[in-house]
Amino acid sequence: MTKHPEEQLSAYLDDELTPDERREIEAHLETCASCQALLEDLAGNNDDLVQTFSLIEAPFDLEARVMQSIGAEEKRQFACNGRIVALLLGLLTLGLFYLLTGAIIGKLIHGWSKLVVTLIYASSHFILSVPALTGGTIVLSLFILVASFVSLKRLLRTSAS
């Protein structure tokens, strides 16, 4: 073998060669000092690497931190889902309330508006039937009209200046 089978040396070290390849490498190693030295170097570095990493310990509280994050995330999702459910329930309740009481509320509003209109008619008749009250009302109306006019004029003047 004229060439140094360096790449095969790495595979030889890992026991990833076929029996034939293995025999070939072993035969080469017997006669090649530089490949022997390289193999020793590579094996030594591997041992150092394994040794270095065997001293590295994972943080003791890693699982606690992982489980805490998962718990917090699930709580957040649960709260989010809870809020959506509450909103839907609220809307459902309002809908049901409307369905059950909608007709009654409509009738109530209608009745109240009729009553208010009737009261306005009645009060105007009452004012016209009493002369003193009619005069008083006219004077009061004129007073309100003049006061509105004066305040409006003043308002326009101040905003113009």
Next chain:
Amino acid sequence: MVDEELKHIIHRAKRGDREAFADLVQRFKGHVYRYAVGMLGDRMDAEDVSQEAFIKAYYSLSSLDNEYAFSSWLLRIAGNLCKDRLKKRMNAPIQEMSEEQNGRIADQHAADPLEKLSMEEGLSRLSVGHREVLLLHEIQGYNYEEIAEMIDVPLGTVKSRLFAARINLRKELRRED
């Protein structure tokens, strides 16, 4: 080989048993953390990535078809997170790791030629692809075939990459000679 007890724990965790998952974290945290330290060369980052990897694993455990492949699946998650972090750190995309492009990335900061490199420093000077195969083989104990499957490259690539990684590591460690 994954023993039956472990398979049972993984099965329970898959069904949402948190206690079983905590047990898995406890059993595999060393593997994941050491791998992350090797890939990132930084303890703090490695802690973050390990935590992230387990959380990600928890939420995607249902997609794991084969319980026997749990550890390689977990390490693949951690490896991807490490690469994402390295990518962010470099602020430039990692190139597709072909053998030609698998050049040095970390060697930007010139070392003091008199200073003897520690194993961790030497490792950190290798390219991401070289570190990856070296760690998977030496520290995690996977064979060529398993690594080829894990990182999705042909078997021959694992062999040549591992060889190149060793030669480069040797070069880095001998620099002071």
